[in-house]
Amino acid sequence: MKPNNKLLYVHKQSNHPPTLLNSIPTNINKRLSSIASNQDVFNETIKPYQEAINDSGHDHQLTFQPKTENSKKRKRKRNITWYKPPWNANLKTNIGRKFLNAVNKCFPKNVEELSSNVGL
Numbered sequence: 001m002k003p004n005n006k007l008l009y010v011h012k013q014s015n016h017p018p019t020l021l022n023s024i025p026t027n028i029n030k031r032l033s034s035i036a037s038n039q040d041v042f043n044e045t046i047k048p049y050q051e052a053i054n055d056s057g058h059d060h061q062l063t064f065q066p067k068t069e070n071s072k073k074r075k076r077k078r079n080i081t082w083y084k085p086p087w088n089a090n091l092k093t094n095i096g097r098k099f100l101n102a103v104n105k106c107f108p109k110n111v112e113e114l115s116s117n118v119g120l
Contacts, residue, residue, distance in 0.1 A: 007048055012057030017087045025053050025060030033065040 001007075009024055010016055028049060036042035042064040050062050085095050 001048070007052035009052055009056040009058070015087070015089045024056075025058045025062075028053065029060070029062050029065065032062065034067060036064065039064040039066075 009028070010021065012021055014021070032042060032046060032049060036045065046062045053060055053062070083096070083099060085099070
């Protein structure tokens with residue numbers, strides 16, 4: 001960390017998806033644990049990070065988690081098209097469901113339904 005760097009994280013009350021807000025402190029904890037060689041080094045470096053987490057409204061306490069050697073990530077290839085609508089906490093309409101219903105109506109799984117919907 002540079003000497004005059006001020007750490008800022010997204011505030012807990014901001015208009016972001018809840019999963020993103022909840023994962024911020026745990027991801028910071030994982031990153032600091034992975035770059036620290038031991039618990040003493042970790043404890044020496046966490047003070048500004050803990051203050052920044054507390055200032056942003058999160059109530060997570062940073063703790064050292066030693067590295068595990070047997071953690072391998074599986075890589076799976078999938079042919080999936082994702083639709084991720086923009087996030088807004090003030091939105092009351094389930095736009096994702098409406099979009100998927102429109103896709104199912106316009107692109108049914110079998111061809112017979114498609115020809116009856118289009119009028120062929």
